[in-house]
Amino acid sequence: MIRVVLPAHLRKLAQVDGEVKLDVKLDVEGQATQRSVLDALEACYPMLRGTIRDHVTQKRRAFVRFFACSQDLSNEPPDAPLPDAVATGAEPFMVVGAMAGG
């Protein structure tokens, strides 16, 4: 079970409180990746499609960042394995809106 923390606007869109818990399909080597977590998230909450990754290119939106285990994973390749602590559910995978004024 992988835990995902969404920013407030996306929690509201998905109509969830607190963390989201996902059954994530692991890759052939048994590892969870950014892509597999986001695929599972969008499958459960289709209203989030296009809000984290661009609908067409599937690239992370410019003002969205990914963090886990005190690391900024935003620029990691989408198929790179996530930290073990995320894969085991010990730590959440965090989707964060970039800070800005206004």
Next chain:
Amino acid sequence: MSGVRVLVGTRKGAFVMTSDGKRKKWDISGPHFAGWEIYHMKGSPANPNRLYASQTSSWFGQIIQRSDDGGKTWHQPGTPPGEPTTTPEGMPKGESNKFAYDTSPETGKPLTTHQWYDGTPHPWEFKRVWHLEPSLTDPDTVYAGVEDAALFRSADGGRTWQELSGLRRHASGCSWQPGAGGMCLHTILLDPSDPNRIFIAISAAGSFRSDDAGKTWRPINRGLKSEGIPDPNAEVGHCVHRIAMHRSRPGVLFMQKHWDVMRSDDGGESWREISGNLPTDFGFPIEVHAHEPDTIYVVPIKSDSEHFPPDGKLRVYRSRTGGNEWEALTKGLPQSDCYVNVLRDAMAVDSLDSCGVYFGTTGGQVYASADAGNNWAPIVRDLPAVVSVEVQTLP
């Protein structure tokens, strides 16, 4: 008793304001979609309870919202409440957020590029929906004008969107260039007398017309003159801010251009200036009285570099002669120290016997006049900056 419903989009959410035919007391609901920019909301002429809203964010992209009960409740049309969230094949829905530009069927590559600020070719990149225009006859059909400039259409109540890519395929498409506010398709006018005729306008490409329901398009900018475009016959490149028509006379169009207020009497084939005695002919919105096709409204703004009313006086100008002769409407509007702007989609009229006129400002005020502009009063004063105002006349 008949009434009105005013749909207000702001930088931080949507508001729905209702009143009876007197238009003196208002019920206000909102903010809906709090914290998100609501570029536009509009109701279906064929079913006033069907509303569409463009909810957008620089962070999280584009969401389309739909209400089937006049704005009391909303949902994303790709995932209606109570329906399975996946297709029978197990694929996730959520298509209502998806605005994918057409690609070449032969190569799968983008159809064309447009011109970037530095003159180099640049691929089209979807940013947001600026304007939603529901069909005049079918509540499930709605058009979306988007940035980067393109026209999309949904025939299933906003669940899925298909581009009418004949517009971008026009030979001039590769020369379109964004203005400072981006390259947006902001105006969509459907001709009530001819279902095949559609007018659109793009900043800063100009206005275009289709006579075959959006398959093919041609520029209709003859007569427009713009500083910075030395060629008086330039087919495109004009920064059209807004076009308006009266439904009884769809061949007559009124335009607020970056500078200049213009009129066409031949469906856009040619334009002539009608700025007349306006204190400045820069501005954004333009509207037509519901019952008097030659009565039009603009809000003059000082200049392209100073987006506020001249002399700190917020004045709507009305022409009852189809242009050239204008009178200032000031009763109830601030006449000192007012430095707000009125954006292109932030003015609307109702169709009650005494035509109501409405506009919203970047200072968060929404003003209403129940007597065609003679007297004004604020419905609200302290909203976030107002981006769009539409009004529905209810039975």
